[in-house]
Ligand SMILES: [Zn+2]
């Protein structure tokens with residue numbers, strides 16, 4: 001049925017839906033999810049169709065101007081998902097759309113890449129060719145080459161092969177002997193790579209059991225619960241994913257695999273592309289390194305149904321696959337699944353909701369599940385599948401705790417390498433085995449202090465100390481990127497008394513090089529790996545044994561598999577433990593477990609040294625004994641006692657302004673209004689200066705709300721905000737289920 005009217009949401013933040021008329025000529029091509037251009041006030045705007053109507057009561061209704069792109073960009077289920085995200089995360093629908101549709105599709109400014117192809121126009125007789133040889137030998141040469149073709153060839157490729165020029169080609173075309181045609185070619189980010197088809201690996205009993213659970217859920221998703229796949233590092237989760245995807249394809253359905261952005265390595269792509277190599281277009285990859293053109297083509301490959309498996313980071317949860325059968329969220333505990341700008345959605349939670357809407361199976365996999373998912377599993381909202389064995393039959397690494405307090409008593413100040421750890425390193429060097437040293441902090445020294453007046457060099461825009469980077473010979477702010485020269489004397493008191501305090505990966509590298517002058521030491525962090533090539537090269541050299549010791553940040557904590565690494569040193573386990581964040585303990589536990597998983601994945605058992613000033617903290621002790629259940633139990637008790645997630649939802653409101661007084665006043669006014677509007681079922685804190693009080697020149701205040709009924713809470717917050725006029729230079733951000741509490 002052709003619609004007479006449509007309801008749209010415009011790409012701009014106007015917080016409401018508008019009706020337009022559809023001209024007869026366009027009616028055929030308009031439906032839910034179509035992108036259109038409409039007149040809006042005195043200009044044009046892009047919009048998405050959210051409903052088709054027989055009539056509209058709106059006044060002064062105007063017709064749409066044009067249809068953008070090919071076919072609908074959004075399916076009904078995805079639109080339903082968008083509405084859920086808007087309601088849950090307290091966010092206008094047009095903002096949700098910004099994440100749901102890639103910019104290149106929304107704006108439709110980039111289209112297909114067209115290239116010129118050549119083919120013979122008709123059969124060429126030998127006689128004709130002989131004649132041409134006399135008059136125009138070069139044209140004849142080219143024509144001869146073309147007449148031998150089985151299929152059309154790229155003009156550029158033909159000219160390169162024959163060393164002839166474009167003019168000759170055009171002349172043949174003018175004579176009507178050949179045909180030139182522009183055709184769309186696909187920009188495939190992995191088009192120049194060869195993938196060898198791989199066969200299924202044999203599964204052990206635990207894996208087979210897990211696969212059976214997933215297969216059952218794929219076959220009858222109506223009554224299936226989400227599955228939490230809790231498997232220790234190296235337990236072969238990916239193989240289960242691959243075989244489960246094959247099951248989904250066999251049922252004629254499609255699959256999404258979400259992985260954290262940093263885990264989309266060439267190895268990951270190869271694993272998925274390789275398994276389905278017999279049908280090369282089946283796997284599409286979405287990640288942040290794609291060019292706009294590649295993103296355009298991959299998206300269309302998915303939307304048209306040619307690609308049926310999508311591997312991607314956070315926003316791939318919105319991949320426009322039809323007939324979805326399975327969504328996999330690997331490393332579901334990863335906080336990068338949470339988007340830190342509006343819409344502040346969590347891709348794992350969105351995946352579970354999309355699975356419910358599309359009636360498909362969903363698997364959340366992790367070696368260290370989030371407390372939220374684990375709680376859902378033990379309360380039987382989710383099904384739990386457990387893998388306790390490593391596929392190579394390896395033992396879990398031995399964890400040794402090094403008490404830095406004792407090291408300090410021995411007279412060393414803030415040791416980077418304890419005696420025990422450096423002993424272990426030299427032992428590995430002797431045996432020609434490899435070591436990974438982990439520290440979650442970049443730079444050389446973390447602050448520059450005056451020993452005379454105590455003044456630290458703080459960032460002028462943020463309330464943090466500037467970090468000294470030796471290779472740059474400058475101070476830099478890790479939050480806003482501000483850099484400054486290193487002063488010779490204290491700018492506050494004028495004394496020559498500046499000292500460097502604290503340390504980052506750059507200093508660890510320097511110290512290790514000093515201790516072990518013969519070892520090859522490399523560093524891997526955001527400073528040393530500014531080029532993608534550098535990252536690959538370092539990994540390659542480490543894998544082939546050209547590097548003895550790799551020093552790095554969380555960049556090296558995940559998913560890397562190096563059989564010859566038998567030692568992992570965690571330089572300071574306390575860094576994440578003392579953050580003002582109720583998840584600090586959980587993050588430390590996850591980090592220790594993940595980093596430890598890098599050790600001993602070959603034939604030799606690994607060893608992990610954890611350096612800490614708090615050796616008896618539960619996160620460290622439970623991680624040491626690989627005791628997940630024990631850790632979760634005590635952490636859940638703590639969360640329940642304090643009304644923290646997963647027992648209550650949290651909503652964090654940040655009010656900020658370059659003007660401190662206005663930010664504070666606005667936050668206090670907001671708290672008063674919220675008190676009037678929220679029922680007693682919700683807990684509301686006072687407006688407090690944020691732990692990171694100043695960021696990028698803005699003063700920040702926090703309001704923390706908690707409650708059980710999150711949809712209701714979100715709605716009340718939205719209603720309160722809509723009625724409250726804030727000064728122009730005050731910005732308010734609402735974060736539902738926040739992960740960033742600074
Ligand atoms: Zn001073």
Ligand SMILES: [Zn+2]
Nearest residue numbers: 459462477480
């Ligand atoms: Zn700064």
